[in-house]
Amino acid sequence: MNPYRRSLLAFAGGAGTLxxxxxxxxxxxxxxxAATWNKAGFESKAMADxxxxxxxxxxxxxxxxxxxAPDIAENGAVVPIAVTSRIPGTQxxxxxxxxxxxxxxxxxxxxxxxxxxxxxxxxxxxxxDVWAIVKAGGKVFTxxxxxxxxxxxxx
Amino acid sequence: MAExxxxxxxxxxxxxxxxxxxxxxxxxxxxKDSKGQIIPMHxxxxxxxxxxxxxxxxxxxxQAVSRNPFLGLRVKGAKAGDRISVTWTDNKGxxxxxxxxxAAAS
Numbered sequence: 001m002n003p004y005r006r007s008l009l010a011f012a013g014g015a016g017t018l019x020x021x022x023x024x025x026x027x028x029x030x031x032x033x034a035a036t037w038n039k040a041g042f043e044s045k046a047m048a049d050x051x052x053x054x055x056x057x058x059x060x061x062x063x064x065x066x067x068x069a070p071d072i073a074e075n076g077a078v079v080p081i082a083v084t085s086r087i088p089g090t091q092x093x094x095x096x097x098x099x100x101x102x103x104x105x106x107x108x109x110x111x112x113x114x115x116x117x118x119x120x121x122x123x124x125x126x127x128x129d130v131w132a133i134v135k136a137g138g139k140v141f142t143x144x145x146x147x148x149x150x151x152x153x154x155x
Numbered sequence: 156m157a158e159x160x161x162x163x164x165x166x167x168x169x170x171x172x173x174x175x176x177x178x179x180x181x182x183x184x185x186x187k188d189s190k191g192q193i194i195p196m197h198x199x200x201x202x203x204x205x206x207x208x209x210x211x212x213x214x215x216x217x218q219a220v221s222r223n224p225f226l227g228l229r230v231k232g233a234k235a236g237d238r239i240s241v242t243w244t245d246n247k248g249x250x251x252x253x254x255x256x257x258a259a260a261s
Contacts, residue, residue, distance in 0.1 A: 114211035119227030
């Protein structure tokens with residue numbers, strides 16, 4: 001649920017038709033994202049549901065995926081994660097922190113001249129495995145690495 | 156609201172190393188303010204990176220990406236002077252686009 005959309009709707013209800021039209025326009029863009037944004041995956045709380053939404057249930061582990069992350073991260077609010085996939089034809093890389101309230105953190109679609117490498121920083125609530133899920137040539141591969149967290153970064 | 160991004164693209168051989176720093180609060184919807192009210196979610200949902208107008212990376216993010224997000228990627232077949240453009244969109248519909256030229260290897 002998007003609280004901003006709720007408040008907009010409430011506001012539009014009280015005001016004139018012009019505002020309703022504007023709100024309707026905003027709602028439409030909201031739906032347009034929903035089509036591309038993996039809502040089911042990002043809102044699932046269980047690792048199994050995330051894997052399902054990515055079509056990665058029972059995917060094989062691959063040694064060609066390298067997760068670069070600290071063994072121990074002192075601050076869970078900023079955990080640097082880099083994923084390198086040496087699998088040819090890498091199309092998509094997802095980063096999942098298994099024990100986060102919402103495990104799926106990010107999905108990267110690689111296209112054109114993009115290389116199978118992404119680097120970002122995520123929040124982690126507690127010590128857990130970080131998974132990299134790579135789609136390449138219609139197949140799905142995974143890799144994981146444990147990251148220990150001293151102070152959680154979700155509160 | 157939307158602050159400019161810091162983008163750096165440097166050439167290493169024929170691969171451009173692109174580093175992007177966005178300024179965004181990335182609220183998770185789990186924090187509370189001093190009055191105990193939950194601060195609503197506010198995060199970047201999508202980031203699109205293009206190289207000379209062609210999409211090279213299309214990302215979908217959740218609120219689990221850190222505040223002031225960093226994104227690093229590599230673009231093959233790049234030349235000095237190529238345009239790298241980055242656009243983000245957050246869950247409130249805010250957008251920001253910034254563009255840089257690939258710098259030659261130093």
